[in-house]
Amino acid sequence: MSFLRRRNKEVAPPPPPTPFIEEITAQEYSLKLAFLARSSDGLRLPADPRMKTMLPSVVEPLAEGPVEVLDPVSHELADAxxxxxxxxxxxxxxxxxxxxxxxxxxxxxxxxxTDAVDMTVDSLAVALLQGETDTSGYPDYAAIVGGLASHWDEISGDLIVRAVVGWGGKGQRGDTERTARRLLSSLYQQVRATGHSLGAAAAATRAATGPERGGSVCAHCGFESGTDAFYCPKCGMRKVGREA
Ligand SMILES: [Zn+2]
Known part of the structure; x- marks a missing residue:
């Protein structure tokens, strides 16, 4: 019987209720990043591959570094x-x-x-337009990057060119935004200054990609586009069996 008494003694009493404290001392951490981009309306250039190879030289005078040409990615990477x-x-x-x-x-x-470009269909001639890079070559958060995005018109086969710029900002509108607007306008004017522009493209200047696509598949690059397409917006080739 003595061991039973001892065990009862050893049972720990329930902990006293902790007083409810509304605020404890804590540190808060947060990161708010905002990226903004602008795209001009499209300009129509003749259906000629040389028009596309000319675009980097149009961006060059406005660039603070080399102009890089980026082709659209393979359609298998559409969801990337x-x-x-x-x-x-x-x-x-x-x-x-x-x-x-x-x-x-x-x-x-x-x-x-920001959806300013769709690299499953757009090609891009792009550069640093304003700002600094760090020692490993990455642009500042507030640096302005951009250039010319292009795709082929699905009906006429013309090259549709848009000026695009993008930058990071802390939700503040100010100098960077003004400079970006000015650069966008300069890029657009530079394209017109080539003398090759056939004028502004109609409102729907971005190739339609998304759930509504699936009309026909390009035999050359595998891109799926709407049923009305005569030309592939990605590679510019005439659709098989389509007469313009
Ligand atoms: Zn194609």
């Missing part, structure tokens, strides 16, 4: 997105761009995350 929440797609996105410079990678990140 530069989003940290979707790791497998992000890994695909990075792998598809392993040969791209830090400036172009930053530009793609800004312009693709």
């Amino acid at each position: 997105a530069p989003s940290i929440e979707r790791l497998p797609e992000l890994q695909q996105w990075i792998a598809a761009r392993s040969t791209v410079s830090p400036v172009a990678l930053h530009a793609l990140y800004v312009l693709e995350s």
Whole structure:
């Protein structure tokens, strides 16, 4: 009986109720990033591959570094997105761009995350337009990157060219935004100054990609586009069996 008494003694009493404290001492951490981009309306250039190869030289006078040419990615990578929440797609996105410079990678990140370009169909002549790069070549958060995006018109086969710029900002509108607008306008004017422009493209100057596509598949590059397409917006080739 003595051991039973001893055990009863050893049972720990329930802990006293903790007083409810509304605020404890804590530190808060946050990161707010905002990327902004602007795209001009399209300008129509003749259906000639030389028009596309000319575009880097149009961007050059406005660039603070080399102009890089980025072709559209393979259609298998249509779902690859530069989003940290979707790791497998992000890994695909990075792998598809392993040969791209830090400036172009930053530009793609800004312009693709904001939907200013669709690299399953757009080609891009892109450069650092304003700002600094760090020692490994990556642009500042507030640097302005951009250039000319282009795709082929699905009906006429003309080259549709848009000026695009992108930059990071802390939700503040100010000098960077003004400079970006000025650069966008300069890029657009530079295209017109080539003397090759046939005028402004109709409102729907971006090739239609998305759930509504699936009319026909390009025999040359595999791109799926709407039923009305005579030309592939991605590679510019005439659709098989389509007469313009
Ligand atoms: Zn094609």
